[in-house]
Amino acid sequence: MKIKQVLKGVELVIADLEVELNGSLRTSATLCARLHDDNGKEVIIPLNTPDGRPIFMNPENAITAS
Secondary structure (H helix, E strand, O other), rough: OOOOOOOOOOOOEEEEEEEEOOOOOEEEEEEEEEEEOOOOOOEEOEEEEEOOOOOOOOOHHHHOOO
């Protein structure tokens, strides 16, 4: 394993996310990356699933911060 690059401008945060699972709303403390997208908007990208499994940082999963 090797480090290809270190991302700048990324902050790790724990966000209390709300998600609908099996027809009911649930909340979960989720490890996320906070950064600015190409348009300069602040976005939050979850780094794990609601049940705690890690996932790759994917810009398609970004949630616009309000």
